[in-house]
Amino acid sequence: MHKIAEVEIQHDIMAANKKLAKRNQRIFDKADVFTVDVLGAIGSGKTSLIENLIEKMDYKIGVIAGDVISRFDAGRFEKYNVPVVGLNTGKECHLDAHLVKHALGDLPLDDIEILFIENVGNLICPVDFDLGAHLRMVVISVSEGDDTVEKHPLIFKDADIVVINKVDIAKAVGADENKMFNDVKELNPDAVVIKSSLKTGEGLREIMDNIQKFME
Amino acid sequence: MHELSMADAIVKTAVDVAEKNDAQKITEITIEIGGLALLNPEQLKFMIEVLSENTLLEGAEVNVEEIPIEIKCESCNYEGPTGSEELDHYMPIVKCPECENVSIKIIKGRECNVKNIKIEKEDEDA
Ligand SMILES: Nc1nc2c(ncn2[C@@H]2O[C@H](COP(=O)(O)OP(=O)(O)O)[C@@H](O)[C@H]2O)c(=O)[nH]1
Ligand SMILES: [Mg+2]
Ligand SMILES: [Zn+2]
Numbered sequence: 001m002h003k004i005a006e007v008e009i010q011h012d013i014m015a016a017n018k019k020l021a022k023r024n025q026r027i028f029d030k031a032d033v034f035t036v037d038v039l040g041a042i043g044s045g046k047t048s049l050i051e052n053l054i055e056k057m058d059y060k061i062g063v064i065a066g067d068v069i070s071r072f073d074a075g076r077f078e079k080y081n082v083p084v085v086g087l088n089t090g091k092e093c094h095l096d097a098h099l100v101k102h103a104l105g106d107l108p109l110d111d112i113e114i115l116f117i118e119n120v121g122n123l124i125c126p127v128d129f130d131l132g133a134h135l136r137m138v139v140i141s142v143s144e145g146d147d148t149v150e151k152h153p154l155i156f157k158d159a160d161i162v163v164i165n166k167v168d169i170a171k172a173v174g175a176d177e178n179k180m181f182n183d184v185k186e187l188n189p190d191a192v193v194i195k196s197s198l199k200t201g202e203g204l205r206e207i208m209d210n211i212q213k214f215m216e
Numbered sequence: 217m218h219e220l221s222m223a224d225a226i227v228k229t230a231v232d233v234a235e236k237n238d239a240q241k242i243t244e245i246t247i248e249i250g251g252l253a254l255l256n257p258e259q260l261k262f263m264i265e266v267l268s269e270n271t272l273l274e275g276a277e278v279n280v281e282e283i284p285i286e287i288k289c290e291s292c293n294y295e296g297p298t299g300s301e302e303l304d305h306y307m308p309i310v311k312c313p314e315c316e317n318v319s320i321k322i323i324k325g326r327e328c329n330v331k332n333i334k335i336e337k338e339d340e341d342a
Contacts, residue, residue, distance in 0.1 A: 003339040004243065009233055013225045013328040050275055093218050124254050125218050128326065153309055154252060157322065186318050187310060 017129055020097035024104070024132025031109035033062075034116065034215045037131050039155060040139035041148070042121030045165040047073045048198045049139055049207070050116045054080045057208055062112035064103045066095040066119055083107050093125035100131045114211070118137060123152040135214050141166040149183035156184050161192045161210055168184035168197040222328060223263035227273055229330045233332055234272045239335035242272050245333050247281040250325040252309070257282070276333075285309070285325035291317035 028035045032147040038046050047065075054061050054077070065074040066087040074086030085103040089095060100117060107115070117133060119126045123140075140148050143166055148157055156162060162184045170177045177195050184193045192210045196203030226247060234242050245264070249257055257280045268274045288295045289312035298308035312320050 002240070004334055004336055005237070005239075006334050007233055007237055008332050009229065009330045010332075011229050011233075011330045012223055013229070013330065016225070092221065128310045148276055154254065157309060189319055 005168060014128060017097050020101060021132040024097055024100055025134070027101075027104060027109070027135070028115070028132065031112075033109050033112050033115050034135070035115045035131075035133040036135045036137055036211065037117050037119060037126075037133035038128050038137050038139060039119045039123075039159075040121065040163075041123050041141070041144050043145035044121070044141040044144065045141045045163075045198055046118050046121070046139050047076055048167070049163065049196075050118060051076065051080065052198055052204055053114075053116070053208065053211075054082055056204065057114065059113040060111060062107050062109075062115045063174045064095075064100065064107070064115065064117040066099070066117060067075045083112060089120055091162075093120060094123050094129050095119050095126065095131060097131050114215075123148070123155050127155045127158060135160050135211065135213075137161040137163065139163045139165055140180070142170040142180070143173050143176050144175070145173075146175040146179045149180055150189065153187050156187045156191065159184075159191050160214065161194065161202070162188075162208070163207060164193065166197060166199075167195045167202065168199045217292045219259040219263050222255060223260055223267050224262055226260075226330055227267045227271060230333050231271050234333060234335050237335055237337065239272055239337050241274075241336050242276045243336055244277045244279065244334035245273065245330070246247050246281060248281045248283050248329040248331050250283045250327040250328055251285040252322065252325040253328050255328060272335075281331070283325060283327050286323050287312070288323050289315060289317055290319040290321065291315055295323070317333050 007167045008055050040046050046064045062083040063077045064085050065216050071086050074084050077084040087103050136159050164177050164180050167177045230245050260276050264278050285298050285308050292315040293316040294312055
């Protein structure tokens with residue numbers, strides 16, 4: 001004889017990641033490391049922005065390079081003589097707290113004041129995976145089209161700083177950077193939104209000042 | 217796009233609970249997915265079926281229930297559904313349906329839960 005039983009589970013699949021993210025944040029706090037999760041589409045300028053920040057910010061910086069082409073970006077950061085760990089995500093479309101935890105073992109946390117984590121270039125998958133960072137910075141660019149914000153609202157809803165990059169080529173690609181700015185502000189009135197060009201340096205000072213404000 | 221790793225976690229959770237309950241097989245599993253979770257229900261279902269092979273979950277009926285989106289307005293304190301029937305994910309999270317203010321927080325709709333399973337086990341009285 002067989003009997004059928006119903007078993008209540010009510011298990012949140014995301015809970016494990018959230019717990020690990022909290023644990024990561026405790027590690028960052030203990031070592032006094034301010035951590036920034038850098039998200040955005042492929043080619044929006046995440047690596048270029050972090051390179052600029054390494055050069056211009058007066059802090060000891062470390063980087064976790066988690067883009068799909070991780071070895072490639074890690075190589076770019078190594079040229080700046082800062083501690084870098086390249087995370088190979090394999091086919092995974094996002095970093096998760098567990099992967100980040102692994103990378104932490106290879107970083108001299110006591111010697112780092114700001115840790116940038118370059119997430120996988122993707123506006124969808126990383127959204128639901130907290131890494132334990134203190135700040136979420138989303139970098140998009142005008143070349144992805146000025147409807148990017150409308151198409152991927154959730155990533156902006158959760159962001160602390162949103163950088164709208166490559167405004168130097170906005171006209172050439174027929175995108176309206178002010179529309180993008182307003183779309184983000186409507187979705188997330190609390191977000192700091194900054195238009196930038198890493199070619200001309202526009203907006204870079206404002207990005208640095210705002211990261212610093214969040215550190216206080 | 218991360219349906220595969222989510223499906224893997226779902227299968228493991230279900231099989232684990234089934235084993236602890238001395239199940240011989242799982243006949244049904246119910247998953248809850250928030251209307252804003254960045255997961256495709258059909259893809260998720262397919263991946264669960266594939267990963268279930270040779271486990272207690274093999275052949276089980278997979279039900280996916282949607283958890284509706286709910287928001288809280290920071291301006292008028294409205295709490296509840298967004299009232300929008302829009303198919304895209306944009307409008308529901310932009311404006312409060314009561315006062316149209318844009319300062320709203322999402323309080324429901326991003327979940328991915330294993331709700332319950334139905335299992336078959338040996339009847340002890342038999
Ligand atoms: N015109 C222009 N090009 C930029 C700007 N920022 C980055 N780029 C270029 O965009 C390409 C992709 O940048 P990268 O930092 O690798 O993007 P990632 O994939 O987000 O890390 C590179 O060729 C950069 O030189 C910018 O503000 N203006
Ligand atoms: Mg990069
Ligand atoms: Zn309201």
